Amino acid sequence: MFFILLIASTFTQGHTIVSHGDSFITAFPENLGYFYPFDSGRTLRVTALHDGTSFTVYFNNTKRKIQDLSSGETAKVTFPKTAEIHELDYSTNSIRITSDKNVVVQSFSQTDKGTNLGRSVQTRVVQPITNLGTDYLIRPLNQSDLIQTFSGSPGPILSKRYSSFKLIIINAENTENNITIFKNISGSVKQENFTISSYQLFELQANASIFKVKSSHKVAVILTHPCLEIEACKCNMIVNQILPTQFQGQNFVVPFMQGITESRLLMTSNDMSTSLSHNNVQLQPSPSGFLSLSSQTESQYVNSSGNVSLTLISPGLIIEVIPENMFAACYLLQFYSDISATKKALVIAETGSRKDVHKQNIRVTNTKWTEINGTKYSSGIISLTESQTFIWHPSSKIAVYILEDTDTAVYGGPAIPINDQPDEFGCVVIPGQFEVQNVRLNWTESLAHCTSLQGHLACLKNEDFQSELANMVNTTEDEEAWIGLRRSLMTTEWYWQRQKPSTTPLPSPSVAYVHWADGQPLDKSKGLCASLSLDREDAFKWKTAKCCEKKRPVCYKPPVVLTALNLGKTENFY
Structure with missing residues (x-):
């Protein structure tokens, strides 16, 4: 039986x-x-x-x-x-x-x-x-x-x-x-x-x-x-x-x-x-x-x-x-x-x-x-x-x-x-959040500012993240904002730069996904950092920019996990 x-x-x-x-x-x-x-x-x-x-x-x-x-x-x-x-x-x-x-x-x-x-x-x-x-x-x-x-x-x-x-x-x-x-x-x-x-x-x-x-x-x-x-x-x-x-x-x-x-x-x-x-x-x-x-x-x-x-x-x-x-x-x-x-x-x-x-x-x-x-x-x-x-x-x-x-x-x-x-x-219990800050800072200051908010500059490492940002950010401004993408001074290769809230650097993700505007990226003399358009009509496309320019940071607050x-x-x- x-x-x-x-x-x-x-x-x-x-x-x-x-x-x-x-x-x-x-x-x-x-x-x-x-x-x-x-x-x-x-x-x-x-x-x-x-x-x-x-x-x-x-x-x-x-x-x-x-x-x-x-x-x-x-x-x-x-x-x-x-x-x-x-x-x-x-x-x-x-x-x-x-x-x-x-x-x-x-x-x-x-x-x-x-x-x-x-x-x-x-x-x-x-x-x-x-x-x-x-x-x-x-x-x-x-x-x-x-x-x-x-x-x-x-x-x-x-x-x-x-x-x-x-x-x-x-x-x-x-x-x-x-x-x-x-x-x-x-x-x-x-x-x-x-x-x-x-x-x-x-x-x-x-x-x-x-x-x-x-x-x-x-x-x-x-x-x-x-x-x-x-x-x-x-x-x-x-x-x-x-x-x-x-x-x-x-x-x-x-x-x-x-x-x-x-x-x-x-x-x-x-x-x-x-x-x-x-x-x-x-x-x-x-x-x-x-x-x-x-x-x-x-x-x-x-x-x-x-x-x-x-x-x-x-x-x-x-x-x-x-x-x-x-x-x-x-x-x-x-x-x-x-x-x-x-x-x-x-x-x-x-x-x-x-x-x-x-x-x-x-x-x-x-x-x-x-x-x-x-x-x-x-x-x-x-x-x-x-x-x-x-x-x-x-x-x-x-x-x-x-x-x-x-x-x-x-x-x-x-x-x-x-x-x-x-x-x-990890095992997410509160999803991550994108937020465009109201302050205007250079790229390095923007990185530190996002870290002070227990987050990091937005790293749009795949299409899902890009879509998630587009869903969360409801802007039509004719200006650009900083994201966590920049060029290496040694190799000129693009990489994602981010930090944990403790300011300890995280491993830099490889750039397998890009969302450049037409004609972008420009050569390194035109800029070693990247920004994105805040105009929804431009589909939040990316552009090269000089890192010393003042722009609004796009911060990403990581999710809360078990x-x-x-x-x-x-x-x-x-």
């Missing part, structure tokens, strides 16, 4: 461009087996992205405030057993978090049978309210179909309580919310309507017949199995916070996890005619909707004819596949640190720049990369010892999945995306 253990011991983390925010709502699905006598608790981990962060947790007319977290610090908030959702009905057991600055929230719950006898664990990323919506497609998951798909025989007969999935719908707004459930019953679409009060939730029985949820206001939707019975009286959960339809895609790199020998895909789409293809061959679904890939030993690229959500299901994992359009620049990884486990990260990166993947402040080395056939990507596995870390890339978008393997359970899913725009400075992670404060709702 090994297949039951692996299916039952999974969790699925949602994916989106970023998963941080200042307002969240969630709930704890039931984590219970009748043979589990010990209760270990329910915890929300709240990770601050900025210094001086304060947040408040609301639960059953009670609130707790935690103040003054530093950047990268995680606070643990624990809840009693009564916080779990046990009944198919309305409940006020939703949990809200509001913060004065952006945070990331992750949910953990665990029930122990006793020392060395196994445990039921579930964990998931709690999506910010900004990522929630009013239109959701529901995964057509059925326990018997899951078991039969990977075993070839029907699953065991269980009580109704434990043999089906459940759907938790949480009203994310302070207003009455009208909900419509769409069911496909014998080929006919049926609708059920009900209303949820402010911040209230409703739990209902779910099976493959429910395919859509629509609401008048934002809701959070959680698909959960309370406790799947497995060999030797063990019990584990499947939990999936579903994302609204705006977070779908058409192109996917389906990850291969080491040790997984069999997997299936499950596609969800608004359009029943949408098809999925691999190597230009259309994949054919089984009667239960599962699709098979041609290889079980490598990451593979698939595409659909329309927008879809794609779920990877194997005997060991149920994973939401990150669409290519949702790749991000940096990810936060949080493991369930209270248990001993093998911790790994699977990274999908562009083959030409895969050596630039970083873990915290260090470039990742000694990673075995495998090129993904027919794509520009490679996949690699990074072994980890930390319970918290972050992985980022300075110049291109990547996808990151986590895998945690214990003696009794396997967990996996997308890591938490923090920022979608690559930056050489530098470290640590566990900090604990608050109990008891």
Whole structure:
């Protein structure tokens, strides 16, 4: 019955461009087996992205405030057993978090049978309210179909309580919310309507017949199995916070996890005619909707004819596949640190720049990369010892999945995306800013002036930076401003000059991208420094200039980045 253990011991983390925010709502699905006598608790981990962060947790007319977290610090908030959702009905057991600055929230719950006898664990990323919506497609998951798909025989007969999935719908707004459930019953679409009060939730029985949820206001939707019975009286959960339809895609790199020998895909789409293809061959679904890939030993690229959500299901994992359009620049990884486990990260990166993947402040080395056939990507596995870390890339978008393997359970899913725009400075939590100063200085004075503002003269080292400046600087003046480009007195070659706020010079980036005006650059006798036009009509073109001339500096304040992670404060709702 090994297949039951692996299916039952999974969790699925949602994916989106970023998963941080200042307002969240969630709930704890039931984590219970009748043979589990010990209760270990329910915890929300709240990770601050900025210094001086304060947040408040609301639960059953009670609130707790935690103040003054530093950047990268995680606070643990624990809840009693009564916080779990046990009944198919309305409940006020939703949990809200509001913060004065952006945070990331992750949910953990665990029930122990006793020392060395196994445990039921579930964990998931709690999506910010900004990522929630009013239109959701529901995964057509059925326990018997899951078991039969990977075993070839029907699953065991269980009580109704434990043999089906459940759907938790949480009203994310302070207003009455009208909900419509769409069911496909014998080929006919049926609708059920009900209303949820402010911040209230409703739990209902779910099976493959429910395919859509629509609401008048934002809701959070959680698909959960309370406790799947497995060999030797063990019990584990499947939990999936579903994302609204705006977070779908058409192109996917389906990850291969080491040790997984069999997997299936499950596609969800608004359009029943949408098809999925691999190597230009259309994949054919089984009667239960599962699709098979041609290889079980490598990451593979698939595409659909329309927008879809794609779920990877194997005997060991149920994973939401990150669409290519949702790749991000940096990810936060949080493991369930209270248990001993093998911790790994699977990274999908562009083959030409895969050596630039970083873990915290260090470039990742000694990673075995495998090129993904027919794509520009490679996949690699990074072994980890930390319970918290972050992985980022300075110049291109990547996808990151986590895998945690214990003696009794396997967990996996997308890591938490923090920022979608690559930056050489690291894992960005506040983007960099261009600003044209009002003072007029020579080039050397301009360099010192920008440094005094905790920045440097603008270095437009690629087209993205040039476009970013054009978007931020809204000027039409018929004058020029200094940028950080100048000529070497020794070689006459152009280079970017910049300094850290501490005045320590940074390495000078090579000049691979230029945006010269017509006829530029002039020879060195006409100037050793470079300026740009502040007239938007001139497209901010560059020109040579004499360094002693007085011009307005264009300063760039570097982004604020994560530098470290640590566990900090604990608050109990008891």
